[in-house]
Structure formats: structure tokens, C-alpha cells
Amino acid sequence: MSALSLGIDTSNYTTSVALVDENENMIYNKGILLEVKSGERGLRQSDALFQHIHHLPMLLADLPRGREIEVICYSKRPRPLLDSYMPVFRAGESLACSLAGVLAVKQLAVSHQENHIRAAIYGSGSKKLEATFAAVHFSGGTSEILLVKKKEIGYDCEIIAQTRDLNAGQLIDRIGVLMGCDFPAGKALEALANQVVPESIDRNDVISATMDGMDFHFSGQENQAQKLLRAGVDEGIVAYLVLKAIAKTLSKSIGGLQKKHPFQSVLFSGGVMSNQIIKKIVAQELQTSGLSLYFSPGEYARDNAAGNALMGMDYFKSMRCSR
Known part of the structure; x- marks a missing residue:
């Protein structure tokens, strides 16, 4: 009978458990979104940690047996x-x-970022990256x-561009909450945007990109969006x-980075990249960049x-091959 691998992730806003077999069949893959009070724009780490501890037994109870x-x-x-730390991951x-101790099985510690990359590779079918x-x-x-380099297990990741203030998801959530949407506001904002015919938008209504070399700022876009709403x-x-x-x-950042770094493919992960309009x-x-773009379905993004x-x-598998 095929062996199974259990995955556990306790991020800022989702408690997740997954089970996969040796043929990479996803036997189980479920998550529970952490609750944020209406009108709030996030959770304290202590509150998130408490919710993870509450959710994990519920997710494990549904695991297939036998x-x-x-x-x-x-x-x-x-x-x-090594110096990357966030309390929520202590729950998982x-x-x-x-x-692992009770079952007498092997355990492997990785990072949340590597988890996203591996899931996106699986979801997008881009195994030959x-x-x-x-x-x-x-x-x-x-x-x-x-800039990602494959290891035997996991990935080396070098940051080659990043936000200088807000994260993209924070921008979406802040504007969504300002409009009266519940947090997280990604799905609600996308639903609102899908009601619009882009060609009908007044050309004077625009939110511009703010770049710092290949890095970027999203706080300016928040200010521009607030100004439009007030108008x-x-x-x-x-x-x-x-x-x-x-x-x-x-897109601007990727285009500029392509000229500086040796990559031919781009893999997209994270909740923001499950947005169909952004994709x-x-x-x-x-x-026209010549790049191969790999987007993952929402459940793996x-x-x-x-x-x-x-x-x-x-x-x-690597341990079994080395015996």
C-alpha cells in the first residue's frame, strides 16, 4: 500500500492540513480561514495562534483512515x-x-514560502521548471x-524585488474593508471589479504604479484609491x-528583473495571485516577454x-533511494 505524507501549515490567516501519496495524488487538502471581527483589518499573533490550536484537531479528525x-x-x-520567525507557526x-513522536515517523521542517512554491508547482503542472x-x-x-534555486528537498530563495511598505494583500484588504467588505476582502473586491466593463472607465480615473527601482510601493496606491472613493x-x-x-x-517589476537575472520562467503563488483579474x-x-508564466489554481495559490x-x-522518497 502506498505511503502517505502529512503536511501542516499554520499561517497568518489559514489553518491547513494535507495528505498526499507516493504518486502525488492529493488524498486530503483542507483549510479553515481564521475569523477576523467585522471592520477589523487583521489579527494579533496571539489570537491567530489560539484559533490554529482550535482548528487543527478539527482538520485531523477528517483525515482518511486505514x-x-x-x-x-x-x-x-x-x-x-534561520532568523525568519513568526509565532503562528508554533501551533503547526x-x-x-x-x-511524529507518537507515530515514530520522520519529520521535516520547511518554510511557509517553500510550501507555497511547491504547491504552486503542483497546481500549475510546471514540474519541468x-x-x-x-x-x-x-x-x-x-x-x-x-530568484529560486531548486534543492534536493525545498528551495533556496533570494529576494530580488519586494514591497517597500504595504503588501499587495494588505492593499486589497484595506480598500475592501473601507468599502464595507469583510476581511479578508479579496473575493469581495474581485466580485465588485467583475461588475465593471474596463473600457467604460473614465481615463482620468487611474491608480498608478509607484516603483523604486525594481521594488514597489503599495501605500501610494492605497492613498489614490481612497481619493477616488472620496470623489x-x-x-x-x-x-x-x-x-x-x-x-x-x-508586470513592470518582472520585466525589469528579466534583464538582470537568469530566469526564463515565472511561477506565481500566494492568495493575491488567485485573483483572475490580476492573472x-x-x-x-x-x-511579448518570452517568459513562461505558470499560474496555479486558487486552491494551490x-x-x-x-x-x-x-x-x-x-x-x-529520497531517504528510501539512499538506503
């Missing part, structure tokens, strides 16, 4: 750097280490473009312009534990 778990892989830190780490490629990680907690511009139009501005900013505009902006389960299985 097959052996051979390895448990969990997110220990936000990025693959504690459970993973406890389960070059040894070095670019990866976009745009979410509520991160807005970075990375009475339709909320759907402002929602579309916010998403368009993020896509244009990202469409980025693809249009970069269609947003926070999930699928990447950890897959890296755990990569680890299990």
Missing part, C-alpha cells in the same frame, strides 16, 4: 532563513513534532519576487483599478498545506 503516514512536514518559519510545529526560476509570492503577509467614483471601478494597479506594478492583466502585460505534504513525500 493507511500509514510515513512522514510529517510542517512550516516552521515564514521564509527559508508543536502538533507535527508530537504526532528550470533549476533556477523566478517566483512571485504575493499575499497579505508577503509581496516579494524571488464619489463607483466602488466597482475603484476595485478594478486597485487590482489593475497591482498587476501593472508586478489576466499580468499575462497580457508579459505576453492560496494558503494551504499541499506543498508541505508534497515536500514530505519528496523527502521520504
Whole structure:
């Protein structure tokens, strides 16, 4: 019977558990979004940690039974750097280490960022990515473009462009909450934007990209969006312009980075990159770049534990081959 790998991820806003077999069949992949009070724009780490501890037993209770778990892989830190730390990941780490001890199985600690990359590779079907490629990680907690080098298990990630203030997901959430949407506001903002015919938008209504070399600023776009709302511009139009501005900013940065770094492919991950409007505009902006663009379906772009389960299985297979 095929071995199984269990993945656990406890990020800023989602508790996630996944189970994968040796053939990379995703047996189980579920997450529970953390609750944020109406009108609030985020959670304190202590509150998020408490919710993770509450959610994890619920997710484990639904795991399929009758097959052996051979390895448990969990997110220990936000990025693959020794000094990278965030308290929320302690919930997943504690459970993973406890389960591994009780079951007497191998455990593997990785980063949340590597989890996103591995899940996006799986979701986009881009298994044949070059040894070095670019990866976009745009979410509520991160807005970075990375130069990624494959390792036997996991990835080395060098930040080659990043936000200088707000993250893209924060921009979306702040404007969404300002419009009366619940947090996180990504889906609500996209729904509002989809009601708009882009060609009908007044050319004077615009939110421009603010660049700092290949880095970028999103706080200026927040100010521009607020100004449009105060001027009475339709909320759907402002929602579309916010998403368009993020896509244009990202495209400009990738285009500039292409001239400086040795990558031919770009992999997109993070909750922001599950937005269909942003995907469409980025693809249009970069269609003549010669780059191969790999977008992942929403379930593998947003926070999930699928990447950890897959890296755990990569680890299990490598150990078996080395015996």
C-alpha cells in the first residue's frame, strides 16, 4: 500500500492540513480561514495562534483512515532563513513534532514560502521548471519576487524585488474593508471589479504604479484609491483599478528583473495571485516577454498545506533511494 505524507501549515490567516501519496495524488487538502471581527483589518499573533490550536484537531479528525503516514512536514518559519520567525507557526510545529513522536515517523521542517512554491508547482503542472526560476509570492503577509534555486528537498530563495511598505494583500484588504467588505476582502473586491466593463472607465480615473527601482510601493496606491472613493467614483471601478494597479506594478517589476537575472520562467503563488483579474492583466502585460508564466489554481495559490505534504513525500522518497 502506498505511503502517505502529512503536511501542516499554520499561517497568518489559514489553518491547513494535507495528505498526499507516493504518486502525488492529493488524498486530503483542507483549510479553515481564521475569523477576523467585522471592520477589523487583521489579527494579533496571539489570537491567530489560539484559533490554529482550535482548528487543527478539527482538520485531523477528517483525515482518511486505514493507511500509514510515513512522514510529517510542517512550516516552521515564514521564509527559508534561520532568523525568519513568526509565532503562528508554533501551533503547526508543536502538533507535527508530537504526532511524529507518537507515530515514530520522520519529520521535516520547511518554510511557509517553500510550501507555497511547491504547491504552486503542483497546481500549475510546471514540474519541468528550470533549476533556477523566478517566483512571485504575493499575499497579505508577503509581496516579494524571488530568484529560486531548486534543492534536493525545498528551495533556496533570494529576494530580488519586494514591497517597500504595504503588501499587495494588505492593499486589497484595506480598500475592501473601507468599502464595507469583510476581511479578508479579496473575493469581495474581485466580485465588485467583475461588475465593471474596463473600457467604460473614465481615463482620468487611474491608480498608478509607484516603483523604486525594481521594488514597489503599495501605500501610494492605497492613498489614490481612497481619493477616488472620496470623489464619489463607483466602488466597482475603484476595485478594478486597485487590482489593475497591482498587476501593472508586478508586470513592470518582472520585466525589469528579466534583464538582470537568469530566469526564463515565472511561477506565481500566494492568495493575491488567485485573483483572475490580476492573472489576466499580468499575462497580457508579459505576453511579448518570452517568459513562461505558470499560474496555479486558487486552491494551490492560496494558503494551504499541499506543498508541505508534497515536500514530505519528496523527502521520504529520497531517504528510501539512499538506503
